[in-house]
Amino acid sequence: MAGIKDVAAAAGLSVATVSRVLNGHPSVSEDARTRVTAAVEGLGYRPNALARSLRTDQTRTLGLVISDVLNPYFTELARSVEEEARALGYSVVIGNANERPELQDHHVRTLLDRRIDGLLVSPADGSSPLMRQTAEGPTPMVFVDRWMPGLDVPVVRADGTGAVRDLVAHLHGLGHRRLAIIAGPAATTTGHERVEAFREALHAYGIPLPAELVGQGDFQADSGRRVTEGFLALPEPPDVVFAADNLMALGALDAIRARGLAVPDDIGLAAFDDIPWFVHTGPPITAIAQPTAELGRAAVHALTDLIEGRPPQSVTLPARLVVRRSCGEPATTAPDPRDPRSQL
Amino acid sequence: MAGIKDVAAAAGLSVATVSRVLNGHPSVSEDARTRVTAAVEGLGYRPNALARSLRTDQTRTLGLVISDVLNPYFTELARSVEEEARALGYSVVIGNANERPELQDHHVRTLLDRRIDGLLVSPADGSSPLMRQTAEGPTPMVFVDRWMPGLDVPVVRADGTGAVRDLVAHLHGLGHRRLAIIAGPAATTTGHERVEAFREALHAYGIPLPAELVGQGDFQADSGRRVTEGFLALPEPPDVVFAADNLMALGALDAIRARGLAVPDDIGLAAFDDIPWFVHTGPPITAIAQPTAELGRAAVHALTDLIEGRPPQSVTLPARLVVRRSCGEPATTAPDPRDPRSQL
DNA sequence: CTGAAAGCGCTTACAG
DNA sequence: CTGAAAGCGCTTACAG
Structure with a gap:
């Protein structure tokens, strides 16, 4: 590979001058500039980024x-x-x-x-x-x-707090009372914040969030599957499962389907994170969208x-709630028009 | 940031020796090795990858x-x-x-x-x-x-040829005759190969692939949307649309839905590339899976x-066909058991 | 086994 | 405006 020395030789100039035109330094003669440019072109020269970075420290x-x-x-x-x-x-x-x-x-x-x-x-x-x-x-x-x-x-x-509150309002409005969450790792901020936001929003409606309805996931699909299986095996399964990210929602869907159950008739599902596929799932999934x-x-x-x-x-x-049909509301039912965050 | 010189100074050795222990060179005394290791540890030293690469040329x-x-x-x-x-x-x-x-x-x-x-x-x-x-x-x-x-x-x-052939056999078996494809850019191999494979497979059944049923996409969702709108506006729309990748399938779904039509009743859909969401769409989508x-x-x-x-x-x-319900076959109908590539 | 020195390909004061 | 030279942080023959 051609180096700056080759360019200098071809242009009949020093490497210092070549370097200057390469870096757009003002003190270069028009003549030098054109000769260097020609040499660079002719040799197909490209500066070695490693050397440059080593020297410039960036x-x-x-x-x-x-x-x-x-x-x-x-x-x-x-x-x-x-x-x-x-x-x-x-x-x-x-x-x-x-x-x-x-x-x-x-x-x-x-x-x-x-x-x-x-x-x-x-x-x-x-x-x-x-x-x-x-x-x-x-x-x-x-x-x-x-x-x-x-x-x-x-x-x-x-910040998903407001959107989670909107979600709980939506679920409560549909008559759901037994609500579960698939959480992310407690060691991550999004892992525990989403659970806390959910717990507080439920609290405002006097709904408790017992330990059995908080499943420990890791933000990946498999954990959503595993946790949901646990929920479904409960003597009294939840009305709705809220997955703290879209991959765990995918896992939840797998588990629900494997059990032969249907969303939202047998169990509702909502997710944190909105993705294009949520529009086309059967049924479309209610989600919290981040900007x-x-x-x-x-x-x-x-x-x-x-x-x-x-x-x-x-x-x-702020994140915002996107209501679809996975928790039971028909698509045609408009969300509360006074709430700008609740949109179809 | 500490450099190799600092390590050498701390260890009371030359940079050459430090470099040798860093690179696991055999000719280093046990004593030198431990002193260098200690110095590295103490200083939290990390070799500068730029300098190393510049020197070693890798x-x-x-x-x-x-x-x-x-x-x-x-x-x-x-x-x-x-x-x-x-x-x-x-x-x-x-x-x-x-x-x-x-x-x-x-x-x-x-x-x-x-x-x-x-x-x-x-x-x-x-x-x-x-x-x-x-x-x-x-x-x-x-x-x-x-x-x-x-x-x-x-x-x-x-190589998707065999799978595309399986797909066409599947579609033909379901009675579909008017088949369309959303192609990728002709300048890409996968862009034209998939169309050609499709065309040849159709040919084996005596089905033509007229220009109006070959839509030009670019492998991105928007193009799938646009091309599908075109298909749906045709005097005689296709029975099934085959999208040459999963993003264009997403776009197709958007367009079909926007028209208020249903898959597979109004129109069938199949895709090249299989993704986890295809199991959960309404209905699950027949796709060609790559390894x-x-x-x-x-x-x-x-x-x-x-x-x-x-x-x-x-x-x-080889890629392989994964039959689901988006082209009309009920989930419970087993695919031809003699064909190992055709699996549910 | 160890160190002094050259050199990887650049940039940039410094001097002219 | 231009060039000779030093130096970025490493590695590696070479000599001892």
Whole structure:
């Protein structure tokens, strides 16, 4: 592969001058510029990014560690992050933790070794020492979606409290009283926050949330399946199951179907996270939608602000309830028109 | 950040010796090894991967350029690639082309600039000069899923011909005669191969495939929506629509639903690519499943073989038909038991 | 077994 | 405006 020396030789100039035109430095003669450009063209020269980064101490690269690539929510987040980063002149390299803390740490380490300029993380657990240490280290970092309390790290996330309250109101209005939840790992913020929001919303209606109706999942489909089987085996199964993410909802659907039961007649189902398929399931699934693309953009901005020395902005955006038919309401019944968050 | 010099100073040794223990070189005394290890530990030292790669001319990194991160097929492929690569000691950085040739080229360039050891690509078009040039360049490359003919590059892909034939047999058996397809871009191999396979299979039954029943999509949901609207507006709409990937099937479903029609009563639907949601749509969707994870593993092996100087292996694996109810067959009707590829 | 030194491909003060 | 030189953080013959 041609190096900068080859270009210099071909252009009859020093590597310093070549470097200057490559980097758009103003003090270069028009003549030098054209000769270098021609040489670059002729040789098909491309600067070695490793060497450049080693020298300049910046990679123009962002690291993004997501919890699960198979989750459409994170995939949409990743896409939004990549687009915004590209628009700002950064590329992004993605690490998939697959909801496994040790894999998450592996990716964080690899990314740091590559000297990425900044790190975007949706932590897979609440207590990774590596993450603490990284937060205190020199590499700028921001949390997206999930976060770890007690660290001086900007957080960009959605607040589902209002939407969960709307969901419970909707369920209560349909006459459901025995409501269950498939929770994510308690070690993650989204894992426990969603349960707490649900519990509080139920409390407002005087409905308890007994331990038997809180299933411990891990945000992946299998756990949704397993937990739902448990619910269905209960002497008194729940009227509705609320899955804390879309993959566990998929698992729940598998389990319900395997038992030969139907949604919503035998049991209702709702999910946190909205995905395009929820429109076409039998029946369409009531879900809580996050402003995913917006979160991705805000996260990139917070991170690049940090990198470039501007004050970063933590952002919390509201999630909203999307009522469909999986909890029993007919599609044609309009939701309460006074509530702007409750839309079809 | 601590560098190798700091470690050397802390250990009272030269950087050369530190480097040797870091790289597991045999000629190091036990004493040196323990002192270095202690110093590394104490300083929290991590080698700078950029500097190491610059020196050794290898990054232990694979580049993967996929056509669309929002497509669960590619997401599953990416996951499989990453896992296999990790097992072999490589990390992978993903570029998402979003079905846009210029974005694909952007990612290929960026990846090459970073001096990845090898490139895995599912080309978004059939004629990128960059891709040709890269194939002839020094960086090992293999095509996954899609490929470009005429290049000396190993190809790892699925062959859907048999499955498409099974699909047509299934449709013909149900009495359907007017069959349409939503094709991918003709510039991609999977874009035209699937149409040709479909056309030939129809031909065997004496069924023509007129131009009006071949819709031009781009593998993304919107195009599926648009093409399907066109089909439905035909004086004589098709009995069944076959979408050449799962995202266009999603779009088709949107369009059918928007028209107030029902699957399969008003129109049948089948898709290339099988995804977990197809089990739960109303009705469950008949699809052609690829051995995705296996393809990912085979691709990584072909690429690492190339990188490490072993002869690489091109691989073609058969896809298989998964009959569900979206074309009219009741779930309880068993498929032909003599055909092992036709499974529920 | 260990260290001094060269060099990977760049960028950037510094001097002219 | 241009070039010679130092240096980013490593690895690796080479010599001892």
